[in-house]
Amino acid sequence: MSGGAAALPVPATAAAKRRRRNYARHYAWFIVPAAAVVVAVILFPWAFTLYVSAFDWRLGGERRWVGLANYAALFSDARFGWAMLRTLLYTVLAVVFPLLFGLAAALAFHRRFPLRGLARAVFILPMMATPVAVALVWTMMFHPQLGVLNWLLTTAGLPPSMWVYSASTVIPTLVLVEVWHWTPLVMLLLLGGLAALPVDPYEAAKIDGATPWQAFRHVTLPLLMPFIVVALIIRTIDALKAFDTIYVITQGGPGSASETINIFLYLQAFAFYNMGYASAVVVVFFAIIMALAALLLWTRQRVRLT
Amino acid sequence: MRRAQRFLERLGFGCAVLVLVSPAVLVFLWMLSLSLKTELDNTAWPPVFVPAPPTLDNYREVFARNDFLLYAWNSVVVSVSATLLALAVGVPAGYGIAKMQAMRAAALILVARITPGLSYLIPLFLLFQWLELTGTLFPIVITHLVITVPIVVWVMISFFEGLPGELEEAALVDGATIWQAFRHVALPLARPGITVATILAFIFSWNNFVFAMVLAGRETRTLPVAVNNMLTFEQISWGPLSAAALLVTLPVLLLTLLAQKQIVAGLTAGGVKGA
Incomplete structure (x- = not known):
């Protein structure tokens, strides 16, 4: 995502330029098969979703053109509004904590120490593990009477929690799983950033007698900022996309206390078979994600300039 | 005095590392512990x-019922097919995009990366129903391409961009076609990149849940779907459930430990992750 088209070729002669352009056309053939797949499984679904969203389309039932009525209904649907708010809360929490912990972990793994490779491999296990399997174990740990987490709380002298079984604690609890799951990705992205930092500013800071905290605050943090923004972008998008663990652990419950946009979308499409309405949800959700991604990329550009 | 201070500093750092890795270690150990205990001990x-x-009864139970082996086989077929198909179309595409500097094509791949997998399901579900293909593994393999193709293309772009172009140019000057230059010069050099792409595509296809959950019938479930179904029907049977969950994720965990260098390299290249 960083790197990319940074390396510019040296100015070439006109003939070489023409030859390169000629080649470029031939290289297009390399992309054709993949392009066909992308059209079939990615672009076609987008276009078809847009089309379906203009119908009252029930699976196995009637299909009726309704124009923008699905969107109008969506914006006055209180359940959708609550789902948006929950998604917002979930996303903010599931971005902030992995970034903080991921930064701390990256700073630790940037130092040399014995068994660093093994420790790093163990640290990234959560993000590679099968989400469903992980979600099942967390479900068992959250059990209010028999779960190991409440045993830990009571042993430490704290009151037990209802975890995912109470409407007031379910979102923070699901965020806890998400933080456990995805902090390693933030760590990896920032570790890559730390490895790419120049050494000179640190030597200068040392000569000037900076304390480690000052060096971190005034040298590392500003230099690392572009990578932090990339991690922020990726984390925001992934938090918005979160589905597997929420679905497996709560299916949106208790009641609808953890019904995020994704769960709402899933229920509309594959529990109520409201294909038209669900498609409208997809379109709105897609627009939100794209707008957010554009905003974050714009931020990244500004960070890079300063 | 100075040495004591250094020792204390190291001790503190060691403890910090321990704190960092303990959440991961403890959760997986607890999973293992649950899977090796009797129901009485688990509750x-x-x-x-x-x-x-320790008892292996839970594992015996998992293999004895639930058609666990059938679902395992489904998972293998789906992940291997989706990975191989993605390599077949994605490696040349990565090469082409890197050579043409076609950043717009790369951006399209990125958009596929950021949209939720769920959003592809409605149209594909309707399509496969209309084609009467539901109930076979085919729709599941096809939808898994939504995950594997972007991963392969993305990893391969950054890999081919890092290769020096001189060798292929020499081959072209010697009269090779661009296909031959790709096949016999660039491809062998790209083997490490292909390894990274294969591992990541396989893992994220293996882990995927939502596509198979919607598209699979009784006979075509993949492992994550099968294991999730165990939860809904046997709420409190923790031993077999943990055993099954551990079996599902064990191949991925072992692969991560064995190939952590490649995985770290691939993920750092662009924060690739499944849909």
Whole structure:
């Protein structure tokens, strides 16, 4: 995502330029098969979703053109509004904590120490593990009477929690799983950033007698900022996309206390078979994600300039 | 005095590393512990931590029922097919995009990366129903391409961009076609990149849940779907459930430990992750 088209070729002669352009056309053939797949499984679904969203389309039932009525209904649907708010809360929490912990972990793994490779491999296990399997174990740990987490709380002298079984604690609890799951990705992205930092500013800071905290605050943090923004972008998008663990652990419950946009979308499409309405949800959700991604990329550009 | 301070500093750092890795270690160890205990021990209060004596009954139970082997086979077929198909179209595409500097094509791949997998399901579900293909593994393999193709293309773009172009140019000057230059010069050099792409595509296809959950019938479930179904029907049967969950994720965990260098390289290249 960083790197990319940074390396510019040296100015070439006109003939070489023409030859390169000629080649470029031939290289297009390399992309054709993949392009066909992308059209079939990615672009076609987008276009078809847009089309379906203009119908009252029930699976196995009637299909009726309704124009923008699905969107109008969506914006006055209180359940959708609550789902948006929950998604917002979930996303903010599931971005902030992995970034903080991921930064701390990256700073630790940037130092040399014995068994660093093994420790790093163990640290990234959560993000590679099968989400469903992980979600099942967390479900068992959250059990209010028999779960190991409440045993830990009571042993430490704290009151037990209802975890995912109470409407007031379910979102923070699901965020806890998400933080456990995805902090390693933030760590990896920032570790890559730390490895790419120049050494000179640190030597200068040392000569000037900076304390480690000052060096971190005034040298590392500003230099690392572009990578932090990339991690922020990726984390925001992934938090918005979160589905597997929420679905497996709560299916949106208790009641609808953890019904995020994704769960709402899933229920509309594959529990109520409201294909038209669900498609409208997809379109709105897609627009939100794209707008957010554009905003974050714009931020990244500004960070890079300063 | 100075040495004592250094020692204390190291000790503190060691403890910090321990704190960092303990959430991961403890959750997986607890999973293992649950899978090796009897139902009585699993529901005991206070919890029993070390199984005494450990029992393999839960694993026996998993293999004895639930068509676990059929679902495991489905998972293997789906992930291997989706990975191989993605390599077949994605490696040349990565090469082409890197050579043409076609950043717009790369951006399209990125958009596929950021949209939720769920959003592809409605149209593909309707399509496969209309084609009467539901109930076979075919729709599941096709939808998994939504995950594997972007991963392969993305990893390969950054890999081919890092290769020096001189060798292929020499081959072209010697009269090779661009296909031959790709096949015999660039491709062998790209083997490490292909390894990274294969591992990541396989893992994220293996882990995927939502596509198979919607598209699979009784006979075509993949492992994550099968294991999730165990939860809904046997709420409190923790031993077999943990055993099944551990079996599902064990191949991925081993692969991560064995190939952590490649995985770290691939993920750092662009924060690739499945849909």
